[in-house]
Amino acid sequence: MDYYHTPSTVDEALTIAGKLSGNYTFFAGGTDIQNYRKQQLDTNEYVIDLSEIEELDSITIVDGALHLGAMTTLDKIVSSDEIQNHYPIIAEAAKTVATPVLRKTATIGGNLLVTNRCTFYNQSQEWRDGVGSCLRDVGDICQVTGGKNDCYSRNVSDTATALIVLGAEITLMTPNGIIQKSLKDIYLPCGIKFHDLEERCILTQISVPIEPKKWWYKKLRLRKTLDFTSLTVAATIDTAGIARVCLNGVSMSPILIEKPLKELTLEGLISIARKNCKTVDNDLMPLKYRREMINVYLKEWWKSFR
Amino acid sequence: MGLKQIELTVNDFSHPFLVESDETLLFTLRNRLYLTGTKEGCNQGTCGSCTVLLDGKPVLSCMTPTLRCVEKKVITIEGISSGENLHPVQKYLVKNGGLQCGFCTPGVVMTAVPFLEENPDASRREIKEGLSGNLCRCTGYKKIIDALENAAAEMRS
C-alpha cells in the first residue's frame, strides 16, 4: 500500500481511510501535523493528503449564512471581502494565526482541529526522553502538574475561539452519512482526546448565520506574529442582549460563557472564567501572568461596550 | 514507507529520481538536487529561511511533503534571477546592505517576490507584516525593509 494518498473527493478520501484501518493521518495544510510527525508524536503509517479536494475550498453566502469549506486557507479568509464585511471577527482571528506564508497553506479546518499543545510535549524525542515522557506520550504521569493523572495540554485554535462565539455549526462526512453539530460541542475537556470526531470522519464545512453582533477579539502571545496563543478571548453581544465570551489557550478546550448581558457583572464573569479554565504552567508565558491576563482581557472587553 | 520514483519540476527543469515517501521538499532540494540555496534553519516552520514557490505560491519547504509537489512547479532561490540579471528584490538587498551573514536571505527573497507582486503598493508597515515570518538574527530588519521598499518602487515602474 502506498504511503501517500491524494484523493480528489471526500468520498475517495473516506474509501482510502476505510482500507487503512485507522493507521493513517489526514493532512490538510499539514502546517500543524507535520511537526508532530517529525517529532514522532504522530506515528501512523500512512498519510491522506486532503489538499487536492477542490470541493472543500470555498467561501459562500447562502440563505443568510456564511459557509466555509474546510480546506479554505486562512489567507483566503483574511482577504475575503464577504468575511470582512459580514464577519470581521473571523478575518481578525485568522490573521492572528501563525505567519502570512503559513496562512497560505494552513486551512480553517486544520485550525479548528489543531492539536493541543504543551511545553512538555511539543518537543523532540530526545528532549522528551530527557525529562521523562509524560502521560500523553509514553509515560505514566503528567509532568507539568508534577504527577497528576490527567492531561492539561492547551487547545490553541484562534479561529475556534471566534467561531464559537458566533455560534458556528460544522458538517462532518463519515461513511455512515453526514453529521451536523455545533462547533462548541466537538471539543472535549481532555488534553489527550481533545475532540470527539470519530475515525474516518472528515470536517467538510463550517457555517455561521449572519446576524448583527458587536464583537471583540484579542490574542496574547510573545511576539505579534508566529507565536501560538497564551490566551485568546473572543466575545459577541447579539441584538437580544446575549453575551457570549470564549477563552482559549488556557484550558484543554475552549471555554464558553453565555449569559444575558443584564445578568452579568464583570466580577461574576471573571470568577466563572477563572473557575472553568484549568490553566497550568505549560506555556512559554508564566502561569501567574497568564491567569492575571484573563482578568485584564475580560476587563478590557467589559469596558469596550460600557 | 519506502522509496518512490517521482519526477519533480524545479526551476523549469524536470528531474526524475527516487525519494523517501515521507521526506520534505527541503530535504529533496538540498540533499538530492544539491540546491543548497534554500536554507534549513529551524525545520519546524518558524524561521522562513526554507521558503520556495510552489505553483507561484510561497510555501515553507520544511513543512511541505515532497510527494505533494509532483506535477507542480517549484521555484527556488536559484531560479529567481534571469541569468546574471538579479531580480529587483535581490538587487536592492545587495545595494542597501539588507544582509549580513546571508542565511535568511534566500527565504526573504522568496517571500518578498510573491508578496510584492501581489501587493505592489504595500506600505512599509504592510511589508513588515508580509515578511513577519522571516527571522533574521543579524540585520535588525531595517535595511531589509528599506531594500524591499526600493525593490517595490522599481517593480512598479
Ligand SMILES: Cc1cc2nc3c(=O)[nH]c(=O)nc-3n(C[C@H](O)[C@H](O)[C@H](O)COP(=O)(O)OP(=O)(O)OC[C@H]3O[C@@H](n4cnc5c(N)ncnc54)[C@H](O)[C@@H]3O)c2cc1C
Ligand atoms: C510557526 C508556526 C506557528 C503557528 N501558529 C499558530 C497560531 O498562532 N495559532 C494556531 O491556532 N495555530 C498555529 N500553528 C499551527 C497551524 O499552522 C495552524 O493551526 C493551521 O491552521 C493548521 O491548519 P492545517 O491545514 O495546516 O492543519 P493540518 O496540520 O493539516 O491538520 C491539523 C489536524 O487536523 C486534522 N485535520 C485537518 N483538516 C481536517 C479535516 N478536514 N477533517 C478531519 N481532520 C482534519 C489533521 O489530521 C491534523 O490532526 C502554527 C504552526 C507553526 C508551524
Ligand code: SF4
Ligand atoms: S499537560 Fe501533562 S500529560 Fe498533558 S502533555 Fe503536558 S505534561 Fe503531558
Ligand code: FES
Ligand atoms: S527551516 Fe523551514 S521555516 Fe525554518
Ligand code: FES
Ligand atoms: S543576515 Fe544573518 S540571519 Fe539574516
